[in-house]
Amino acid sequence: MIRKVFGASVQGASHIRSGKECQDSLKKLEKDADTVILAVADGHGSDSSPYSKTGSYAAVNVFCKILETYLDTYAAQPEMLFTLLKREGDTKIAREIDMEWKHRILRLHAKCKREVPLDAAGNKDKEAIYRMYGSTLLGLVLTRDFVFAFQLGDGDIVKVSETGVYSIIEADKLLGTETHSLCKAESWKKAITFIGKREEKEKLPVLYMLSTDGLANSYKNDEEFQKTCKDYFVLLKEHGVKAVSDQLKTWLQETSALGSGDDITVLFAYDMA
DSSP: OOEEEEEEOOOHHHHHHTTOOEEEEEEEOOOOOOOOOEEEEEEEOSSTTTTHHHHHOOOOOOHHHHHHHHHHTTTHHHHHHHHHHHIEEEEIHHHHHHHHHHHHHHHEEEEOOOOOBBOSSSOOOHHHHHHHBBOOEEEEEOSSSEEEEEEEOOEEEEETTTTTTSSSSSSOOSSTTHHHHHHSGOOOOGOEEEEEEOOOTTTEEEEEEEHHHHHHTTTHHHHHHHHHHHHHHHHHHOOOOHHHHHHHHHHHHHHHHHOSSSSSSEEEEEEEE
């Protein structure tokens, strides 16, 4: 198997008009030929979250760091790691991500010497600080043996193959622009995870795709979004990774301009025979 990992993040058309920087972040960590960690995060960009770009950047780094530590710790015991992630992915792992993200945010806020809000009792208002950096988080770990996915907030994690397009996680759909967020108290309780064994003789190629909600929101329904995922799969098969990678930013910019107007980030892992 040959795996190519690539992606792009673009400033939304509406953000270009308003002069607001892209709030999305992405990170990929290729451990070896069989193992990769992917993460995508979407900073809220609202008036109450003025530093959400920093929040999304912290989120993808936290996910990659924590999952890399688990992969290293259980490198010789993949079955034990599978069991741990299955039993505690949405509890222990999610809590670690929540705590580490909040720890980093407090440290970054102090390092930047930003104003510290106080609560009614005159104490540091940590919750108010977290809100300034609000972000969602999508994460994916691919190994020789299994697939582990993590989602907190909106966005999409899908798998595309010859047989169709499948959502790896069916995330909670909230009304309007509200979404679950790392900035909220006990955010880990809203995390959704999935873990599954990889087929020993899985038919290739297979495309794994993480995207912030700016992509799906650019289409009128889920069917149109899934068609676009399939189109990327077909393009990769027919024209290759370099051709798609070279044009990806342009395509995403056009999608934002004709659709949601929001920032869009997409990260691909494309497995070929």
